[in-house]
Amino acid sequence: MTLIGSAFVTTPILAEQPPLRAVSAVEYEPHEILFEPAEADRPERRIVRIRLVAPGIADKEKFGFEVIEADFQSLCDSEGLRIVAESAPNAREIIVSVASGRVPFGETVPNVVQYFDAFSVDGDTCVWVGL
Template sequence: MQRSQAALLAQDAGLSRPSAAPAGGALKRGRGCTTFLTSALIALAGPAVALEDPIELPSGRVVEFQELRFEVSESDDALLRFRFVSDELAETELDLERLSADMDHLCSEIALPSVPGEYPDPNRIIISIGSEATEFGVSRPDIVQVFEAYSIEDDRCIWEAF
């Protein structure tokens, strides 16, 4: 799908493209970000996986897609944030080894194949899972949230320590 077609679809769907990121929502030197609030638009952009369906992770935990955020820095580095929700996150003991495997799976098997055609070749992907859907950039200490960052090289997710 061409970029102009995706923009028209976003406009028709009532999705706005903010010219500036919300508080805490962009890279430090960012020029802004774009948020896709529905997986339907992502499906129109040509992903390899269906983000509208619940996703079972290697640990057995189930997540649902919340949103995709696109950011670009002044140096034109593209960053995609794939945000997921799992109410099981707050209900279970967090096994860091299993959680790490789940996050790796979300990056390599879900996020990377789902990169919209209008944002090819991101430099980084951030994966997050929250115990509830939250507004991006708004502090919610009552919600369990986990994050992992990955560099993208040769169509592979490479874990980065924060």
């Protein structure tokens, strides 16, 4: 793990990990996982951010938010809860973000489409809270 600033611990996703699929036909390439608070040895990690890349969403007519909206719940239920169980058992929030290209966290890049959605963790369930 690598410390980024003082807010996050980031875990790079291995390039060998296969793309993820959810409800839509979009393939999501794992990009990185961010944990808050940053200290890797603190068990009270409260927020898990899952960052994914999906070049296909650049075509907003074919894959606009309304098309991929259900994917956020599916990705939280599968990947988000798995990551919570493995690395952040006290997490209370999962934020799923997808972008049409790799963008450093917290930045925007012209012509890169980015969507986000937030969920609270209730036992083994992701509960949509929106963003």
